[in-house]
Amino acid sequence: MTTTKEEEDIFEIVDYTTASDWERFIARIEEILSDWKLNGPETSNTEVDFTDGEWIERNEALEFGDRSYTISHFSLQVPESNSTVTTDNNPQMTTSVSIEKQAFVPPRAMADMMSRRNDFPSRSPYLSHWYGLREFLILSPKRNTDPIADESRANILLSSTAIAVSNVGCNVPIFIRVQHEWRNMFIGLCEGSGLRTHFNVCNLKNAPHQYRHLAGLLEIFKSKLGSHIPNDIVIMVAVRFTYVLRDFESTVSRQVLPRDETGMPILTNLPFGSIHDPVSGLHLSCTWPIFSEEVVTENDDCNDFDPLLSQQWAIGVTLLEELPVLLSDAVQEYLNLSTKRETIEQLLGKFQTADGHRKKSKPLQIPNASMNMSDPIKRISDSRTQQYWTSISSSISNTTSRLRVNIFNPPLPPNVVEKTIEYLFNESATVERRRSIVNELPNDTERIRQLKSVPKDSFVYRVVVCFTAICSLPSINRLRSIAHLWFDIVQELRTCWETGKMIPGLESGSPNLSFSKFYQNLQMLNCCIEHRVRHENDSTTTTVDNPIEPDEDGDQFFECSSNISSSKSNLTELQPEGRLKPCGDLKLLNSNEILYVPVTQECPPATEDMLDEQTAILTSLGSGEDATLLRAKMQSRSLLSDMESFKAANPLGTIEDFVRWYSPRDWIETEEVDADGNIQKHYSLSPRMQLPDNLWVEVWQQARPIPVRRQKRLFDDGKEAEKILQKLSSLSPGEILEQLIPVLLHTVYDRIAKEIEEMEESNAIAFLETLNAKEVLIVKGREERKKKLQQDFIICLTSVEQYICRFKSFKEKLFSPDLNHKEKEEMIKVVTELHTRPEIPVKAAAHGRLGKRLASLFTKTKPTTNQANSDSTEVKNQFMTPAGKEYILRASIARPSNLRSRQSPQRMYCMLAQDEFRLCGAFSEDTTFF
Numbered sequence: 001m002t003t004t005k006e007e008e009d010i011f012e013i014v015d016y017t018t019a020s021d022w023e024r025f026i027a028r029i030e031e032i033l034s035d036w037k038l039n040g041p042e043t044s045n046t047e048v049d050f051t052d053g054e055w056i057e058r059n060e061a062l063e064f065g066d067r068s069y070t071i072s073h074f075s076l077q078v079p080e081s082n083s084t085v086t087t088d089n090n091p092q093m094t095t096s097v098s099i100e101k102q103a104f105v106p107p108r109a110m111a112d113m114m115s116r117r118n119d120f121p122s123r124s125p126y127l128s129h130w131y132g133l134r135e136f137l138i139l140s141p142k143r144n145t146d147p148i149a150d151e152s153r154a155n156i157l158l159s160s161t162a163i164a165v166s167n168v169g170c171n172v173p174i175f176i177r178v179q180h181e182w183r184n185m186f187i188g189l190c191e192g193s194g195l196r197t198h199f200n201v202c203n204l205k206n207a208p209h210q211y212r213h214l215a216g217l218l219e220i221f222k223s224k225l226g227s228h229i230p231n232d233i234v235i236m237v238a239v240r241f242t243y244v245l246r247d248f249e250s251t252v253s254r255q256v257l258p259r260d261e262t263g264m265p266i267l268t269n270l271p272f273g274s275i276h277d278p279v280s281g282l283h284l285s286c287t288w289p290i291f292s293e294e295v296v297t298e299n300d301d302c303n304d305f306d307p308l309l310s311q312q313w314a315i316g317v318t319l320l321e322e323l324p325v326l327l328s329d330a331v332q333e334y335l336n337l338s339t340k341r342e343t344i345e346q347l348l349g350k351f352q353t354a355d356g357h358r359k360k361s362k363p364l365q366i367p368n369a370s371m372n373m374s375d376p377i378k379r380i381s382d383s384r385t386q387q388y389w390t391s392i393s394s395s396i397s398n399t400t401s402r403l404r405v406n407i408f409n410p411p412l413p414p415n416v417v418e419k420t421i422e423y424l425f426n427e428s429a430t431v432e433r434r435r436s437i438v439n440e441l442p443n444d445t446e447r448i449r450q451l452k453s454v455p456k457d458s459f460v461y462r463v464v465v466c467f468t469a470i471c472s473l474p475s476i477n478r479l480r481s482i483a484h485l486w487f488d489i490v491q492e493l494r495t496c497w498e499t500g501k502m503i504p505g506l507e508s509g510s511p512n513l514s515f516s517k518f519y520q521n522l523q524m525l526n527c528c529i530e531h532r533v534r535h536e537n538d539s540t541t542t543t544v545d546n547p548i549e550p551d552e553d554g555d556q557f558f559e560c561s562s563n564i565s566s567s568k569s570n571l572t573e574l575q576p577e578g579r580l581k582p583c584g585d586l587k588l589l590n591s592n593e594i595l596y597v598p599v600t601q602e603c604p605p606a607t608e609d610m611l612d613e614q615t616a617i618l619t620s621l622g623s624g625e626d627a628t629l630l631r632a633k634m635q636s637r638s639l640l641s642d643m644e645s646f647k648a649a650n651p652l653g654t655i656e657d658f659v660r661w662y663s664p665r666d667w668i669e670t671e672e673v674d675a676d677g678n679i680q681k682h683y684s685l686s687p688r689m690q691l692p693d694n695l696w697v698e699v700w701q702q703a704r705p706i707p708v709r710r711q712k713r714l715f716d717d718g719k720e721a722e723k724i725l726q727k728l729s730s731l732s733p734g735e736i737l738e739q740l741i742p743v744l745l746h747t748v749y750d751r752i753a754k755e756i757e758e759m760e761e762s763n764a765i766a767f768l769e770t771l772n773a774k775e776v777l778i779v780k781g782r783e784e785r786k787k788k789l790q791q792d793f794i795i796c797l798t799s800v801e802q803y804i805c806r807f808k809s810f811k812e813k814l815f816s817p818d819l820n821h822k823e824k825e826e827m828i829k830v831v832t833e834l835h836t837r838p839e840i841p842v843k844a845a846a847h848g849r850l851g852k853r854l855a856s857l858f859t860k861t862k863p864t865t866n867q868a869n870s871d872s873t874e875v876k877n878q879f880m881t882p883a884g885k886e887y888i889l890r891a892s893i894a895r896p897s898n899l900r901s902r903q904s905p906q907r908m909y910c911m912l913a914q915d916e917f918r919l920c921g922a923f924s925e926d927t928t929f930f
Contacts, residue, residue, distance in 0.1 A: 510523070527720075
């Protein structure tokens, strides 16, 4: 009982010296404003264009009790050169200058509210658009799940911020975000120089009927100003109507994958563009910038706002945010597939022969090399000695005895593959292709050298175009389709070799080492075909005494009689063979016969891969004396052949005669003056030719007088051709794609260059320079960085392709067909600006060329009935209904007392749309004595 009484005597002691959550909240706001240096008056007599500046945002977190908030500061940073002093002397439009002429200087925010320079800005935050502010603060909940939904909480926050800004002397307007974030609802205030402005926002889904025009909005504005409005006060109005066009008649800007008349895909062109129109909407804004309320009438019965009479037009576009583009997507798929390593056999599975038996997709076995064939040329060219693949796109039977095979469930239709093969191996295009290769522009040649690519429109170039086109096809197994096409390409290459048909679209002659290795291999195959055809022609026109005999390695040559010796008696009996022409006036040193240039074998062509292989073999021999000698002998095959040809053409020739023709710099001529004063000439071999164990002397001693037509061939076209065909057939589709990536980059550059040339925009050339720089980085970059470099290239390519698609869409919609050169240049400038600016002004409004074009787009045809004759109808062009209407109402009025208060800015913004009605009021009052 005593304990209970003692407990009743204990009472709670409240320490009122401890700061409450509310006080700490206000102190935190004051601290943030001081840190941001917003604790002083903001005065300015300059006006700026909001479109010239950049909006800067900074944020700080703060707590109020158990709730978290974020305070944000938005400010417009404008270069000083774009700021101008206001010179507007309109007594009804109180700007910053006219206010400064009064006895007090208002906050800059209030001056901005009354400035008409930035009415309806095209790119600014909501509050700036509604109130014309260049700087403001927003206090909002940190989490969207905790909106300020009740009025008491909003009032506590507003009063707290009012105390904070008053304590630090902040003249920047501060707003409280209320309701859910998507509604964009705010309340706020601004204090300074004895004035206070209250900001409020009203948002409805539908506007009341009486407030859907200017007359009703004027009633709302006047009611907010109070009942005692002086008669001499005129309310100034600015109006903007926005018209939106979304349905476009033309669809030229939309791209589709090319298909033939039967609906089958065409693989002979690079895909480009987008299957969607990049411009989803075109909006036209007509503005009436400043007028008093008595000048224009808009109500239920009358509407004086005719867009064709507006003096300020602006055009903007709405673009698809994620625009898929065909070329970039195809290149991305190409690069992805280049990392795959499935073989053709794994991708294509088993084949079915003509008799119904299944067969794996592997090359045929080479027949027994020891078969008896009397005709050597026939032995080289006979199809039974060649290992080859069989076409899977169709069943073919010809002189090469191909197997008739079919593939189960082929990825590409046979007619598509046939047309593609015809495109690649079309002989009629060979002359044009070679001409284009010869006439490459210097910058094109330099780009090919940098990328290690191939000539434009060459065979390999077209192969890459076909592969890239396959990468853009939907609903197919793309890697399997590439394997299918490559399978047929290799078969056709083998057919070219077997039939002696040159591969079209390749430079003639030896492989050009400045091109890609893939291209060099095909050039080498062409060299083999050319050598083979020449040998076949020689065999039909030349009588051969001795048949071809194979050596141990299978090489073929014309064997000389084994009892030929180099003695002088035998040499005199030999008849000269294989003479090409006399070597100038030279004569043999040991006789008075003319020295003849022999017919020699051509230097064997070689690809970069072959040279690397030879270098590896020679390097593997080591560095000893024996290795050096062996390396020299291996490199002397061509020298031996030339010496034998020389001996056959000049039976009495010596090594000195050979050197005089073959290496004139090693034949030294000296002059001496004898005792009688006569000049005597002396000749000798160079010192390097006189060294002991000289290789040239050894080779000369080994050489026999054999003309070129009977020599062992330095270049075995059959072996090299088979090696190349085997190599091409053993590559997986992924490996092929990877080797051709430089050519892919080349084709992409050419396609973009073609599109940019059609654009006729000079500034777009910079895109090509950027693309080329990124392509060179991919080709020459380190292997570990290539994936990152490829991704950067795809991003760049996507942005360029999207830009071109949008430009073409703009051009299609806005260009009139009868523009002259000057007008076209102006329109190109307009279209270019549409990419970077939300809207641009239309010169001369409805009376300019662009304005007339826009008027035709936004005008709809409406039939009307003639009252005199009810049966007849007339066609009348009528501007479409505006999608949105915006109004700004301003006045400078003394509030709350007409006699004792100073004039303060009053402003109301209204936006009317199909599903939204928004009123944003900013009403000021004098607080000096009230």
